[in-house]
Amino acid sequence: MSGIEVRKVSDKTDMDQFINLPWRLYAGDTVWAPPLKKQVRRLLDTAIHPFWQFSERELFVAFRGDRPVGRIAAIVDSNYNRFHEEKMGAWGFFECENDVEAASALFRAVESWTSEKGMTFVRGPLNPSTNYEVGLLIEGFETTPSIMMPYNPPYYLPLIESCGYQKEKDLVAILVVPSDRARDRVERLAARVMRNQNLRVRTAEKKNFNSEMEIVKEIYNEAWSRNWGFVPMTEDEMTFMGKELLSVMDPDFIFFIYYEDRPAGVCFILPDITPLLKRLNGKIGLSGLLKILFYKREITGLRGLVLGFKKQYQRLGLPLVAFNHINHVARAKGYQYLELGWNLEDNHDINKFEIEVGGRIHRKYRMFRKDLPTPSR
Structure with missing residues (x-):
């Protein structure tokens, strides 16, 4: 058996191999959504x-002979490091055959590159930060995760x-399928x-x-701002993400809660496409495009992307108001479920609340950490 060679992505052909690899790895997997x-x-x-305006990255592909068998991205997020000191x-963007030699070679490449950048530890998976896709699925492989x-x-x-790599933090996704009793209780309290x-x-x-995204x-x-792993999104990032999602947005599920005419909370929910x-x-x-028109009826759920409230308003019962709005609009439009995530495993208050309004922990994801060796002097 030939050994593993790790190559940097340096041209369009390399990038095509990096992007296309999952289609071979997941061939026949009916749960995966490309x-x-x-x-x-x-x-x-x-x-x-815009993420790369303040970040650096190197992309690597592992080959066994002429066959790409794995990929990974090494990332340094300067905004995160500045914010957290x-x-x-x-x-991130890790995909690999069940091949320990290939995985080891890819992670060594990441560790070498980040160490050369002066980093002291490595965390992942971040694709490319906690504002995007994050975490490794460790429970809940039976059904397709929601969008993003x-x-x-x-x-x-x-x-x-x-x-x-060892566990640093687990994250959960909560699936909300409220009963009539749960909806009535939320409506009454709201x-x-x-x-x-x-x-x-x-x-x-x-x-x-633009002003809404602001x-x-x-x-x-x-x-x-006080959550584990948080890094503020820049205006350019938020605008870019909004434009990427504009075609699938439903304005009824992107809403603000105002307290005395001041924005106090926001919900950003997408149809699960x-x-x-x-x-x-x-x-x-x-x-x-024809498939989108023909199969749009297959969209039966929602993904809660953002559900947050300013700190000075967090004891006013605003989550009840938010969920009451979601329940009414979702029922009117025929949506059957709402997947919320990711939530920190130890964010007990929000996890308990979402379970009380009809949710259950549906999937678990893991974040890993590894300290890098201290350079010898």
């Missing part, structure tokens, strides 16, 4: 995506652990909250897209 290749390419393009390197939630084979866990305080709900206006960014960055992604198989052409 991403749109165009979006993956844009996310990795340092000249296009750390020296974190990151790995990762999926991977079960063998990735022992493969990564064999390379010296009405009480609304009666006692000067609150109102306002749905987003697509015509004012409010989303403001609340998001304040509400999550993973059934369409399976049919598109990574590409949108004329046939893809």
Whole structure:
């Protein structure tokens, strides 16, 4: 058996191999929902995506002979390191055959590159930060994760652990399928909250897209600022992500809660288009557009991307107001479920609340860490 060679991605052919590898690894896997290749390419393009305005990356592909068998990205996020006063390197976009030699070679490449950048530890998977896809799926392989939630084979866990990576934090996804009793209780409690305080709900206006995204960014960055792994999104990042998602947005599910005419909370919820992604198989052409029109009825769920409230308003019962709005609109439009995530495993208050309104822990994801050796003097 030939050995493993790890090569840096340096041209279009290399990038094509990096992007296309999952289609071979997941061939025949009916749970996997292929991403749109165009979006993956844009996310990795340092000249296009605003994340790379303040970050660096190197992409690696592992070959056994002439066959690509694995890939990984090494990342240094300067905004994160400045915000936390750390020296974190990151790995992401990992895909690999069940091949310990290949995985080890890929992680060594990441560790060498990040160490040369002066980093003291490596964390992952970050694709490319906690503001995007994050975590390795460790429980809940039976059904397809919602849009922008990762999926991977079960063998990735022992493969990564064999390379010296240990659990740093687990994340959960909560599936909400509220019963009539749960909906009625939320409605009753939300009405009480609304009666006692000067609150109102306002749905987003697509015509004012830029200003609406500015409010989303403001609340998001304040509400999550003390969370583990948080890094503020820049205005360019938020605008770019919003435009990427504009075609699948439903303005009724992007809404703000105002307290005394000041924005206090935001919900950013997307239709879960993973059934369409399976049919598109990574590409949108004329046939893809026809598939979207024909199979749109297969979209039966929602993905909660952002649900946050400014700190000074977090004791006003705003989550009840938010879920009451979600319940009414989802029922009117025929949606059957809402997947919320990711949540920190130890964020007990929010996890308990989401379970009480009809949710259950549906999937678990893991973040890993490995300290890098101290350079010898």
